[in-house]
Amino acid sequence: MSQGTKKMTKALKQVKKKIPPPPFLRTHIKAGEAVAAPPLGPSLGARNIQIGPFCKQFNEHTKDYKPGIPLPTVITLNPDRSVTIQTNKPPVSYYLRQAAGCRKGAIESHEVAGIVTLKHVYEIAKIKSADSCNRGKTLEEVCQSVIGTAHSIGIKVERSLDPKEYQEFLRNREVKLAEHEQKLEEIRQSKMLRL
Template identity: 30%
Template sequence: MDTKKPACTLRLVIPAGKANPSPPVGPALGQKGVNIMEFCSSFNMLTNHIETGTLIPTIVSIQKDKSFNIRTRTTMTSVLIKKLSRDDSIQPNTKYIDYTDVKAIAEIKLRDLNTVVLDKAIKTIKGTIKTMGIKVKTGTHYE
């Protein structure tokens, strides 16, 4: 990995395995002089183990010589929550997510959060869930 300070850093959200020269990838990288096809190939290979189409926050560091470094982050928390939330037939028009799923999301997101303590990561995830209007089911009750 290059330790020199990059000339430019871009933040993009790209579907796993689906990077191509169309927007947002092509225009963003093209104006910086990066080889777009090389980037797309590298990104798709880097994300081939992730479910195709999953949105991946990506940081692209571009050097003065137009070389680049790709860093991916974990899938956005809201995407993971939506994927795991369920309709609750007992309470119509209410979505819920099981506590075990909250814990699983926290374990996935731990490397991107500002904590290394799982309990604090769970609290962070629960805060996001609450703002989305989804309830957390723990045993027989909802939070």
């Protein structure tokens, strides 16, 4: 590395240290499970937000939700050092996985992880249309967005669904997921042995 490049890198690092983080934070926090541990704690600490009171306030704010549901959250630091918390409904991918009955999306490209009907899409779109990011959209546009998200995580959208066939599909999918997780565990173990 040349001297000029080293000086430039050092100057950029100093400039980066001087830039304060913005007074807001967009993140996903599980309902009722806000804790001071990473990744939330350091993000709040960088913005000089008191972590303990924030976690207590957030958990109180989300007590009506089932614990563990991921909530898109916008945290704004006010000039008087107070905090404003705005939570939206859970992400579309969460609702789709719940409707399809699958715990994970597609592992490989072009794999079907689950199937939902158009009725599911409509119900999810009705729920998500209340979010602030969808206020200017029609219900049809929100439905198209839900269908796009479904395709991106490997969930197929159909007009109707046979429950018995789908139950068999889910059983086969669980077996495939278990095999995949076992392979991943074997890879992890082999890496640990190399160290």
